Amino acid sequence: MRTSVIALALMLVGVPTSSHADVKRGGYLATIMDCGGCHTPGSMLGKPDMSRVVAGGDVGFQIPDAGIFFPPNLTPDDETGLGRWSTAEIVRAITKGVRPDGRMLAPIMPWHSYSRLTPQDAMSLALYLKSLKPISNKVPAITGPGEKPAGLYMTVISP
Template structure:
């Protein structure tokens, strides 16, 4: 009799303990997120991926939500720093951790396209797994920002936003 009466309590305890463990795994490690925020800051990611940053007035409400200024590379076109927030439609929310690491280290997007050469992925090619994981934890902790950036624009297309033009000496 007592066994039957305790069954629902026991079942509830098991259910709550496993749910609690799953929820704890979903919560990012605060130290890892802080390390990621530090790395994103010193790497200057916000300079190219936050609207207003190039003018010295970053839009902190749209932090890493995509730039409003492009980079024109001779012979390649004009590129705009995209949304790095966890928005599933316009940011990195649908990318896996492995896809983000591959883009950071090799400059290759999940769809196989090469990132613009102004993205310093070659400098990140030897980034440790620990640092890459911290950056990902930080990016995933951000408030998702919905919004696409214009472009990329091919070499013969006229950009629809301000841009910096890189020049090659002697050309």
């Protein structure tokens, strides 16, 4: 028990101490949480590109009065993905909805639900994402209200 608490504390400050079991657990969580459902090119069109799993969605979500948000690349690519994020920063985004630069994630991201992950599960998910092959895939930029979108999108409408 003491070792796992120490390992978790080290991981939370960015010291890599992952094990195969942690990464495997993170892969399981990414699957059941359906990260690929939004973050894999083609998924929202019914034809997911399995060679670019979680490399960023190509269909955005329009939220009235907020803009259009495209699911970002979750692979550890330094330029277009999470490559420069620490595991602690990924955990914070998943569980608190806050990016490393302090901005909130798009409202469509279900971080409120993911905030209920145990610290160990959140870290396992982050370790899994960091373990993936980096894939360069730049998704369209956020489009503000009234701006022309750079890609396909769905509109979220409140009843």
